[in-house]
Amino acid sequence: MAETPFDAVLFDFSGTLFRLEEDESWLADVTDHEGRPFDVHRQAELMRRLTQPVGQPVEMDADEHHAWTNRDREPRWHREAYLTVLRKSGVADPEQAQALYEKVTDPDCWTVYPDTVPVVEALAGDGIAVGVVSNIAFDLRPAFARLGIDDLVSVFALSFEVGAVKPEPEIFRYAVDALGVDPQRTLMIGDSEKADGAARSIGCAFELVEPAPTAERHDALWTVLAAAGITPTEPGAGRSS
Known part of the structure; x- marks a missing residue:
């Protein structure tokens, strides 16, 4: 050397x-507020929002902003912040949002x-x-x-x-x-x-x-x-x- x-x-x-990369199986059953599946462009945008290192990906009120800015300090704020991002990005079903969040926080994914x-x-x-x-x-x-x-x-x-x-x-x-x-x-x-x-x-x-x-x-x-x-x-x- x-x-x-x-x-x-x-x-x-x-x-x-x-x-963290798009996996078709993660989003295959995810639907928006009108029950429509996410197309490939919306899937890519969703993944971008979940992984951007700085900045705020969606509009938030004061409590949501507090959770977002402190998301990497405590797991509870992290969960709250990313479920907010998912909901405001069009993932309407709480169970779908939770399942996707669990993928995000699984090191094997x-x-x-x-x-x-x-x-x-x-x-x-x-x-x-x-x-x-x-x-x-x-x-x-x-x-x-x-x-x-x-x-x-x-x-x-x-x-x-x-x-x-x-x-x-x-x-x-x-x-x-x-x-x-x-x-x-x-x-x-x-x-x-x-x-x-x-x-x-x-x-x-x-x-x-x-x-x-x-x-x-x-x-x-x-x-x-x-x-x-x-x-x-x-x-x-x-x-x-």
Whole structure:
């Protein structure tokens, strides 16, 4: 491995390492207020609203806005906020909304990007600490466990456990402190300039990836690592003596 300017890499979860993608079976029976099924365009818009990292996807009253802005701090607010989004996006049946919400919060329903596993393995194999920093209200560790890489992630800084959300500096500080690394030797990778890019506030470097569909984004993690000066040995590649 070439000399690297970083001792640790922090990753966002949604839109960076994994992505919540449309599954026809989830929405096959979902109907709007007039009993009509959602067409492909409305399905795509619904998924976008459920996964956008910043901003407010629908109009909300004061109580709904409070739940939305605090959704990643407590599971109860997360549930309330997303059921509101589903209802105001046209999902009229409460049982349908609840079933869809359970898919959103099931780690097994998230699709991994093609380069996630090899990148995590390569970084860990070369002695670069790996952390995950996520605004989330459920335990995402099982998504990593099913791929056999949970033990390669040294810290999971999850907002509902830490008590801070991106872009607040406290969640990034928690991660670097847990890793025992200097923020100035830490790289944050994520899909939101506002949320993930806030790692710069404590001295971290930042690289942006696009939250494109997993079928369209094959090597973005390798690309941004290289741009930052990190060239870990890919799993299976021979090491020079």
